[in-house]
Amino acid sequence: MAKPTLIVIGAGVAGLTCALELAERGIAVEVVERGRALGEGSCSWMAGGMLAPWCERATTEPEVADWGAPSIDWWAERFPGTVRRGSLVVTQPRDVPDLTRFAQRTERFEWVDAERLAGLEPDLAGRFRRALYFPDEAHLDPRRALAALAARLQERGVAIRFGVEAAPSDVPADIVVDCRGLAARDALPDLRGVRGEMVVVRAPDISLQRPVRLLHPRIPLYIVPRADGLFMIGATMIESERRGPVSVRSAVELLNAAYTLHPAFGEAEIVELGADLRPAFPDNLPAVRQKSDRVLHANGLFRHGFLLAPALARRVAESVLSMLQSETPHEDLPQRRRA
Ligand SMILES: Cc1cc2nc3c(=O)[nH]c(=O)nc-3n(C[C@H](O)[C@H](O)[C@H](O)COP(=O)(O)OP(=O)(O)OC[C@H]3O[C@@H](n4cnc5c(N)ncnc54)[C@H](O)[C@@H]3O)c2cc1C
DSSP states (O other): OOOOOEEEEOOSHHHHHHHHHHHHTTOOOEEEESSSSTTTTOGGGGOOOEEOHHHHHTTSOHHHHHHHTTHHHHHHHHOTTOBOSOEEEEOOGGGHHHHHHHHHTOOSOEEEEHHHHHHHOGGGTTTOSEEEEETTOEEOOHHHHHHHHHHHHHHTTOOEEETOOOOTTTOOSSEEEEOOGGGGGGTOTTOEEEEEEEEEEEOTTOOOSSOEEEOOSSOOEEEEEOSTTEEEEEOOOBSOOOOSSOOHHHHHHHHHHHHHHOGGGGGOEEEEEEEEEEEEOTTSOOEEEEOSSSEEEEEOOTTOHHHHHHHHHHHHHHHHHHHHTTOOOOSEESOOOOO
8 A cells, every 4th residue: 555645834843843743653744845945934933942831831821831841852852952041030120020920920930039140140140139040941043943853854854845835735645734834824714923023133242041031011022042142032922914024113122121131232233133923823822723634734833833833743743643543633732721
């Protein structure tokens, strides 16, 4: 009997993690991507790369932390650039009650005083009286992580065909996994775009070992350190589907907040300004949906692409295995927790 053919559409974080999970389970798979190179036209290219389930627990559904926590090991096993040094949350003295409220809504953190903070991040010495330290969190550079996944797929003989625009109904495969992000709205009408904007700066005089969130009344800003003195400053979250460049207001707010974190950011060079639309379902949780006997849609990663893609991919792989065994697959996955 001929081997069943399986095609993943989209080489963003959803598509590449799904393809790798499938390949690791011995399923022959191929990826098609309409961009001409990795990252082109992909929301995943704009991400900060924080793997911060317990910080997210303070402001999102509990599923995000439950599904996201195991992804730190998933990335560390597949991408050596995964940095496990935790993350910090700080605030201006006038906003300390916000930090207390944030702490009340989550777990797996330590309160640290100014002295401990200076030990963790010498560049923040004397700048904040208290902070929350989440020692078990991690971060990665999304662009390097995507490249590492592509290389792993290549090692396993999985082809990624760039410059191929595909529609799930027309793809000549036994099973299609649709990971087109927001472009899948033709099949998933409740998918919406949530605009996010970010700035990358080069600040060789600043050294941060881990992501730092600055609680802020309007923008929950974060700064993620990358190699070569680069820092990603993100991200706005705007209920708008406007594409196009970063607005002056957003750039000013992001850069101002970075300056608040450390005045040396005032001397940094702006390397990149970027914006994209995060694909989100109404409950802001990802899902795997099956709408025909051969097409699975994996989508809705919202602002948790790197955090939740491994859980989404695992669900896709389980669904594919059950389709191959001709069992009735699940309708909508991951399942919401039962109350
Ligand atoms: C500013 C910003 C900051 C963010 N920060 C974080 C963060 O810190 N941590 C985190 O986990 N997440 C973050 N996110 C969210 C994350 O980027 C998204 O959740 C994630 O990228 C969505 O991945 P995806 O694979 O579903 O979509 P995409 O990355 O958009 O991938 C879809 C792919 O499908 C391709 N495609 C579309 N149509 C077709 C077609 N017809 N044929 C072939 N290919 C097609 C596209 O070209 C694209 O490459 C951030 C997002 C933004 C915008």
